[in-house]
Amino acid sequence: MSARDNMRVMACGTVSKCACPRTSPKKKLLAVVAALPMLLGASEPKLVPDVSDTQIDIAYSFTGANLLLFGAILYPGGRTPSADTDVAVVIKGPAEPLLVREKAKIAGIWVNHASERFRSVPSFYAVATSRPLDKLVSARTAAIYEIGIDNLLLSPANGSSAGEQARFETGLVNLKRQSGLYAEHVGAVSVREGVLYRALVPIPARVPVGQYTAETYLIRNGHIVAAATREIDIGKSGFERFVAQAAEHFPLLYGLAAILISLLMGLVAAIGFGRVRR
Amino acid sequence: MHLYLPIAGLSVNALVIVLLGGIVGMLSGMFGVGGGFLTTPLLIFYGVPPAVAVASSATQITGTSVSGVLAHSRRQGVDFRMGTVLVTGGAVGSFVGGIIFRLLQKTGQIDTIINLLYVVLLGWIGLGMARESVRAVMATREGKPPPPITTKRHRRWIAALPGRWRFYGAGLYISPLAPLLLGFLTGLLTVLMGVSGGFILVPAMLYLFGVSARVVVGTSLFQGLFVTATTTLVHSLTTHAVDLVLAGLLLIGSVTGAQIGSSLVQRVRPERARMMLALIVLTVAIRMALGLTWRPDAIYTVQLL
Numbered sequence: 001m002s003a004r005d006n007m008r009v010m011a012c013g014t015v016s017k018c019a020c021p022r023t024s025p026k027k028k029l030l031a032v033v034a035a036l037p038m039l040l041g042a043s044e045p046k047l048v049p050d051v052s053d054t055q056i057d058i059a060y061s062f063t064g065a066n067l068l069l070f071g072a073i074l075y076p077g078g079r080t081p082s083a084d085t086d087v088a089v090v091i092k093g094p095a096e097p098l099l100v101r102e103k104a105k106i107a108g109i110w111v112n113h114a115s116e117r118f119r120s121v122p123s124f125y126a127v128a129t130s131r132p133l134d135k136l137v138s139a140r141t142a143a144i145y146e147i148g149i150d151n152l153l154l155s156p157a158n159g160s161s162a163g164e165q166a167r168f169e170t171g172l173v174n175l176k177r178q179s180g181l182y183a184e185h186v187g188a189v190s191v192r193e194g195v196l197y198r199a200l201v202p203i204p205a206r207v208p209v210g211q212y213t214a215e216t217y218l219i220r221n222g223h224i225v226a227a228a229t230r231e232i233d234i235g236k237s238g239f240e241r242f243v244a245q246a247a248e249h250f251p252l253l254y255g256l257a258a259i260l261i262s263l264l265m266g267l268v269a270a271i272g273f274g275r276v277r278r
Numbered sequence: 279m280h281l282y283l284p285i286a287g288l289s290v291n292a293l294v295i296v297l298l299g300g301i302v303g304m305l306s307g308m309f310g311v312g313g314g315f316l317t318t319p320l321l322i323f324y325g326v327p328p329a330v331a332v333a334s335s336a337t338q339i340t341g342t343s344v345s346g347v348l349a350h351s352r353r354q355g356v357d358f359r360m361g362t363v364l365v366t367g368g369a370v371g372s373f374v375g376g377i378i379f380r381l382l383q384k385t386g387q388i389d390t391i392i393n394l395l396y397v398v399l400l401g402w403i404g405l406g407m408a409r410e411s412v413r414a415v416m417a418t419r420e421g422k423p424p425p426p427i428t429t430k431r432h433r434r435w436i437a438a439l440p441g442r443w444r445f446y447g448a449g450l451y452i453s454p455l456a457p458l459l460l461g462f463l464t465g466l467l468t469v470l471m472g473v474s475g476g477f478i479l480v481p482a483m484l485y486l487f488g489v490s491a492r493v494v495v496g497t498s499l500f501q502g503l504f505v506t507a508t509t510t511l512v513h514s515l516t517t518h519a520v521d522l523v524l525a526g527l528l529l530i531g532s533v534t535g536a537q538i539g540s541s542l543v544q545r546v547r548p549e550r551a552r553m554m555l556a557l558i559v560l561t562v563a564i565r566m567a568l569g570l571t572w573r574p575d576a577i578y579t580v581q582l583l
Contacts, residue, residue, distance in 0.1 A: 060523075062282045063289050097583040101386050109394075109570040112386040117583070171578030178576075205282070205289045240284040247285055247518050255514030258337050258522055259507045262529055266344025269533030273345075 044225035046074040049216045051230050056203065057237035064205040067091070067232070069128070069214055070198040073191075085194040086130045086219040088137075088147055091201055091232070093124030093181075094210035097157075100172045116168035119155040123208040124181050128188035128199040137222050145217065145224060149173055149182050180204040209235050285521035286330045292527055294324070299528035303342050303535025308543040309555045310346065310495030312339035312474025312502050315400060315562060317528065328389065330521050332472030333513035336506045337525035339474045342532045343503035349540050350496030357447030357493045361500035363454045364461035364479070368505035371465020376512045379469055386581070392471055393570050399467075400563035403481055407556035414549035436487070448489040448497070456487065461501065468509045474502030477559060 052068035069089050098121045101112040129136055133148045143151045154172065156165040176182035181204065189199040212234055218226040236244050246254045281292040298320055302313035314335045321331035350356050382388040439453035460482055464475030479498040483489040489497070514520045543551055 058282060060282050061280060061289075063280050099386075099581045099583050101579045101581065103574060103577050103579070105573075109390070110572075110574050111390045112579070115386060168578070172580065175576060175578050175580060205280075206287060208287070236284060240282055243284040243522055247514065247520065247522075251514045251518060252511075254522075255511040255520065258510050258514060258520050258525060259340060261522070262337050262341030262510075262525065263344055263507075265526075265529045265533050266341035266536075267348075269537055270345035270348045273534075273537035 044220075045076065045079075045218065047216055047218050047226045047228040048072045048074060049214070049228045049230055051214055051232060054230065054232055056207075056232065056234045058207075058209065058235065058240055059237050060240060062205060062240075064207070065203040067201045067203055067214075068198065069201065069216065069230075070196070071216065071228075073195055073197065073218060073226075075195075082194055082220065084220065085191055086136055087189045087191055087197040087199070088127060088129045088217045088219060089189060089199045089201065090145075090147060090215045090217070091124065091126045092122045092213050092215070093208055093234075094212070095120035095122050097121070098172070100168050102168065102171065115158075116160065116165065117157040118168075118172065119157045121154050121172065122152065123210065124203075124212065125149060125152060125176070126183045126185065126201050126203075128185040128201050130187065130189040130191050130197070132186050133184070136219055137224065141222070141224060145215075147217070149177070149184055179206060181206070181208075203234070207234060281523065281527070283326070283330075283521050283524050285334075285519065286326050286524060288325060290324065290326075290524075290527075295524065295527040296531040299338065299531025300535040301531075302338075302528075303532030303537075304539035304542065305535075305555070305558070306339075306342045306476075306499075306532065307346060307536035307539025307541075308546075308551060309476075310480055310498050311476035311555070312343065312499075312506065313532070314339050314468075314471065314473035314506075315396070315477055315559070318472040319396070319562065319566065321524075326521075326524065327519075328392070329513075329517050329519040330524065332392075332470075333510070333517060333519040334521045334525045334528065335472045336468060336474075336509040336513065337520055337522075338528040338532055339502055339506040340510060341529045342536045343474065343499045343506065345533055345536050346499040346540065347496065347503055350499060353496075354447070355493050355496035356500050357445055357489070357497045358500070359443070360445045360448050360450075360457055360483075360489070360493075361497045363443075363457045364464070364497070364501040365504040367458040367461025367463075368465035368468070368475075368501060369508050371462035371467075372469045372505055372508045372512055373465075374462075375466040375469030375509075376516055378466070380516065389579075390570075393566055395467070395471055396566045397563055397570065399478065400559050400566070403477055404556050404559035404563055406481065406485075407552055408560060411549050411553035411556055415553060418547075418549065445489075447493045448483075448487070450487060450489060452487065460486075461505075464501065465505050465508075468505050469512060472509075474498075474506050476502055 049069065049071035056065050073085060098118045100116050100118065102114045103110045104113045106113060127147055133142060137147065142148050146152055154169055173182060185201060188201065189197055191197045212232040214230045214232055216228050217224050279292045280289045282289040298317065302317050305311060306313045317335040317338065318331050321335065322328050347356060382391055436452055436456045439455045441453050442451055443454045444451050464478055467473060467475050467478065476498045479501060480494055483494050484491065510520055
């Protein structure tokens with residue numbers, strides 16, 4: 001969220017620079033419109049992003065998906081595209097509050113003994129870049145835009161010491177990495193002649209459902225010069241959606257149905273085999 | 279063949295799950311245990327969230343028990359009176375278990391408690407069964423008749439309980455409070471561990487109460503049928519963790535397996551069958567114990583708030 005807000009602030013900043021101060025709204029608008037061609041001519045290139053699927057359906061045979069993110073870089077005023085153009089794509093799942101528990105060996109067995117709360121942990125995070133992260137942007141920029149797994153802001157909420165928080169963060173991130181929910185795909189973005197870019201990001205089968213965002217950043221000389229966001233909806237569909245919703249909204253009926261189904265299957269098997277034996 | 283489980287939120291190989299159900303069903307048909315003590319840990323090992331594994335394996339046991347109960351009741355192998363008392367205790371136990379489950383979940387100790395329960399109970403029962411069955415096998419090898427299962431028909435604490443009922447099938451004249459308490463305990467375990475409690479009930483009825491061996495398996499299945507049905511309901515109302523697709527897959531395997539198992543057991547000598555079960559139970563217990571003491575793969579675990 002913070003990254004997008006920053007982007008908005010930046011965009012507003014460039015516009016207000018040319019808007020004349022203290023004029024009526026109408027005049028102000030006119031001035032902006034009049035200045036638009038000039039503004040575009042003077043400004044940095046623009047991103048036109050797209051994704052292969054804005055809606056991913058999880059059905060019975062879902063074993064993961066490949067998300068193709070592609071687009072064009074528009075250079076105002078017919079300027080020749082420059083070769084040192086880099087693109088980073090960040091895909092984020094809905095953020096959720098989490099409790100992370102740490103095991104320790106107590107009296108010979110491993111038990112949970114310490115825990116740390118995190119207020120907003122992205123349920124999914126994947127970043128694809130055209131070059132290694134450290135060569136792409138400065139550490140500060142990467143932190144501001146949350147580019148790279150190590151730059152995620154997880155907002156620990158316990159008020160414990162910094163070292164302890166870092167330990168839990170590392171544990172959490174490693175866990176997410178192992179389950180494939182956090183991933184960095186270095187070199188997964190290819191930029192052709194500085195104009196077209198494409199990135200292929202794998203979405204694992206265990207992906208949580210919800211509203212995802214795909215943020216694309218255009219990077220030149222270590223600076224982010226343009227950004228654009230697309231929304232992706234990942235949800236269960238058909239029968240899977242029906243089952244999940246029934247379990248959530250009609251628990252009594254769902255439980256009774258489960259019992260009935262298992263009773264029927266047991267009966268059918270008993271009768272079927274009884275016939276075979278006779 | 280991969281299939282997506284809507285509640286567990288992952289896709290699994292359907293054939294593996296059906297096969298797992300089949301093996302568990304065979305055990306169930308042979309020994310009268312629900313087989314949950316195998317299903318739950320194996321599902322967790324496969325990556326299914328523990329809550330979903332516990333809840334869905336309870337659903338599966340319901341179906342498996344049906345065919346077993348029908349088969350045994352045809353041979354008059356169910357003491358319905360004893361069964362009803364056990365079920366009453368079990369229903370209360372599963373509701374209390376639901377509350378305890380929630381409390382433990384909050385403190386984060388549910389996994390440890392489940393594992394400890396498995397190790398202690400399975401280890402204790404497995405050892406007892408192994409000792410008894412090895413003696414029986416040794417005796418038959420020496421040409422002697424197998425020693426009778428040593429049960430005190432008269433235990434002082436059971437006899438001290440007030441009120442006595444006649445249980446004709448079981449061949450007992452004892453206070454209903456004893457089986458009621460046993461039912462309560464197995465109900466608790468069903469919710470906490472996703473087992474039908476057969477592996478507690480069968481030895482307890484056999485060795486503690488001295489129930490006639492003819493009705494032990496059938497009555498245990500009868501009790502398991504109702505208690506797991508209650509547990510399915512408790513879980514779908516509280517944890518929303520019953521996965522119908524997962525339970526269905528397990529059921530396809532286990533109802534067939536149960537039928538095969540119950541015809542198979544008639545060809546195996548009972549003491550050998552008991553030895554096999556003891557071996558399986560002990561293996562699970564040892565694996566669980568190692569799991570507790572070995573450094574786990576994941577030091578950190580995550581819970582949604």
